[in-house]
Amino acid sequence: MATYPSTSAGLLFISATSFSIPGDQTAVYKPRRQLRVTQGGTVYNDIYVVSSVYSGGITTVTTYGAALLNTMTLVQLGQDPDNAPREVVPTGGSAGQYLAKTSSADYAVQWVTPLSAWTFEFYG
DSSP states (O other): OOOOOEEOTTOEEEETTEEEEESOOTTTSOTTOEEEEEETTEEEEEEEEEEEEEETTEEEEEEEESOOOTTEEEEEEOOOTTTSOOOSSOSOOOTTOEEEESSSSTTOEEEEOOOSOOOOOOOO
8 A cells, every 4th residue: 555644643533433633634535545544553454535524624534444443543544546546457257258448438448248159151
């Protein structure tokens, strides 16, 4: 996980799925952003941002993944989801299928099942 600046100043545990930090941090705590949270001396990498809301000088961050604990002392930011590498090959597909473009847009592909049989007729 690529890391960016961390936050500990003003970090406040709210619940197992939320915490707050001072200032408007909504541009940083974006949905799908991975967080590395130190809690009670243990580092948890499987926490992700669901949303962040700024009100009254405080940003409240809602998360999913590992539960937040009242012993949290540090939050480090993972890769910005807007700048993360895109998935080039979609999940799924099965043996014998191939990828085909669905439009001229980048990354617009889908799995396609080829015709089951080809018949060739030759005329002499």
